[in-house]
Amino acid sequence: MGTEVVVEGLTKKFGSSLIWKDVSLTIPAGEISVMLGPSGTGKSVFLKTLIGLLKPNEGHIWIQGVDIATCKEKDLYEIRKLFGVLFQDGAMFGSMNLYDNVAFPLREHTKKSESEIRQIVMDKMELVGLSGAEMKLPGEISGGMRKRAGLARALVLDPEILLIDEPDSGLDPVRTSYINQLFIDLNAQIDATFLIVTHDINTARTVPDNIGLLYHKHLAMFGPR
Template sequence: MGIDIHVAGLTKSFGPQVIWQDVSLTLPAGEISVMLGPSGTGKTVFLKSLLGLIKPEQGRVLVEGTDMVAGSDRKVFRARRKFGLMFQDGALFGSMNLFDNIAFPLRQHTRATEAEIRRKVLERMAMVGLDGEERKLPGQISGGMRKRAGLARALVLDPQIILCDEPDSGLDPVRTALLSQVLLDVNAVTDCTMLIVTHNIEIAATLPDNIGMLYRRDLVAFGPRELLLTSDQPAVAQFLHGSTIGPIGMAEEKDDAELARNQGTRTFDIPDQLRPSPGLPDRQGARRHHARVMAELDRLPASARNAITAKLTDPPSQTS
């Protein structure tokens, strides 16, 4: 099962430039979360901060009691073993075939025998739909296959947390949809906690349990997918629905007066969330998510409450 990540008061700057400030959220155990935001808002920096690869000036990132910001190098390195990272470009070694690429973490960080390594690598390749492709080189396969190979490598050490940096980058809509289904199926099988950084609205609308958004140096929203998709926050509504009307412009930021002019109540339909492929187990994270959202309904506006209850009348279950 996945584990919670607790982020409290996180602030990061590069010189005089503040990237984001006072970011606080909890990534719930076993659930899929997506982090959105216009270009240049520090989404990848946030991802690296969770891993302890970038050190914010203030705040904490707690992973089972270890502070990834202020903890000792030894403790941070040990906690980092709980993570798997899917890089934007796959980050595969061009001279190694897919089998050796995926086996690399096992050979570097464990004392597993070659028989054990082979079993684990082939299992992970099958999980992401790469059966029989182990002898191919990265240059001989499509971009979508390289992404899936990168995901298999992220999974090979059985992490409790998977971080995905723009997994849809460079993919056409069909392969993006297929990769979304693979990510959801991986969560159904492993119950790992997942955070996906993306610009893709379709992924945000149909894949995650939770959505966050970085904008104007702040985390302007983080919460259950159903709440964000019915949000009347101007920047959130504009981004999630790809509208030209709103505070986000070509200059990436508008002034406060323009932001105020775009305040207002907007409601939207909530698209159906993806379900695991036939034959896979129900997502335990989806069940926990369902219970949490139902507990929050009373504090929502009627329009949002009606849209959500239409989608959450029963706990998620595998369809036939």
Template sequence: MGVGAEVVDLTKSFGDQTVWSNVSLTVPAGDITVLLGPSGTGKSVFLKTLIGLLRPDRGRVYIDGQELTAMNERDLYAIRQRCGVLFQDGALFGSMTVYDNIAFPLREHTRKTEKEIRRIVGERLELVGMSGDEDKLPSEISGGMRKRAGLARALVMDPELILCDEPDSGLDPVRTAFLGKLIAELNAETGATFLIVTHDINTARTLPDHIGMLYKGELIAFAPRAEILESEEPVVKQFLNASLDGPIGMAEEKDAEDPLAHAGAAP
């Protein structure tokens, strides 16, 4: 079963640049929550701060009621073991087969035998629809398959909280819809909590139980999906309708060109 996460008055900056400040929200256990926002608003930084890869300047982070911001590295490591992360590009090791990529966390962090690992990896490959692809290299499969392989690796330790950083980036609308359906099925089957950063409007409209939105350094909205979809808040309404009319302008930079996208790289 999934665990909940909570942040209280969270503030993060790099040098004199504040990414966001005084952010408070609760990610309900067992639900799917989506975090929206224009490019460059620090959504990826938020995910890394949530699991302790980055330390906030102020505020507190709780996972399953335990405060991460007060933990030493050993206790933080134990909490991270309960989390799975799907990075934007799948973050697969290019020299390893799909099988070895998915098996890597088990070999690195557990004492399971190769027989046990083979069973678990096989189950996760089946879950994401990639049975039979285990001997391929990442360069030999499509972008969508790399995302699914990355998701299988995120699931391999039976995480209770799964963070997905733009899992739909680079995918066409049909494959994005398939990936969303897969996440919904995994949530129903495993009961794990999902927190997903995305720009995809259809994903936001159909997948989550709750939606939050970051804009100009603030959390301007967080509520159940139905409430957000009916919101008259100008930024939320503009974003969800992909409208030119509203506060969001053309000056937003792409994530790949934004220094915040690289400032929080995992050590």
């Protein structure tokens, strides 16, 4: 069903430099939301704050009754298991083939057997259109394929919340629309809550149920597309 994320009065500074202030919104369960904003407005910082990699200076982030802005490290560790994250650069391990990259979270966080892992990895690779590329290294494939491999890896633990950072950066329009269509199809199939951050207006126009805009250090709007 996915999980809603409730953000209340969130403010983030680095030293004395304000990134954004008083951001409040509810990211609806199971829907696709896009946060749009020019480069440097703090979209990646926002995603990292949502998964607890960065601490906000003020505010709350409620997920299943836990405020991840203030909770203990131990609770944060549990809540993190609900997330799948596709980082801006794909964040693949360069020396591992795609199979091992996608299998990594399963080997790290579950006690599944290698044959169970194999089934899940092959299934997710197929879902993102990468069947047959399992043995390739990240350096041997295109940027679009790397993003899809990152997406497969973000999906292996069956996340309730999927965070996606600039799926369209570095991709040509054809590959951008391919991966955007993939998000729409995927959302219909798995029902997780999707949050995509991007500066691509076309993505914001075509993909989401809801759109937000980060602008001039605050959330200028958030609502149904």
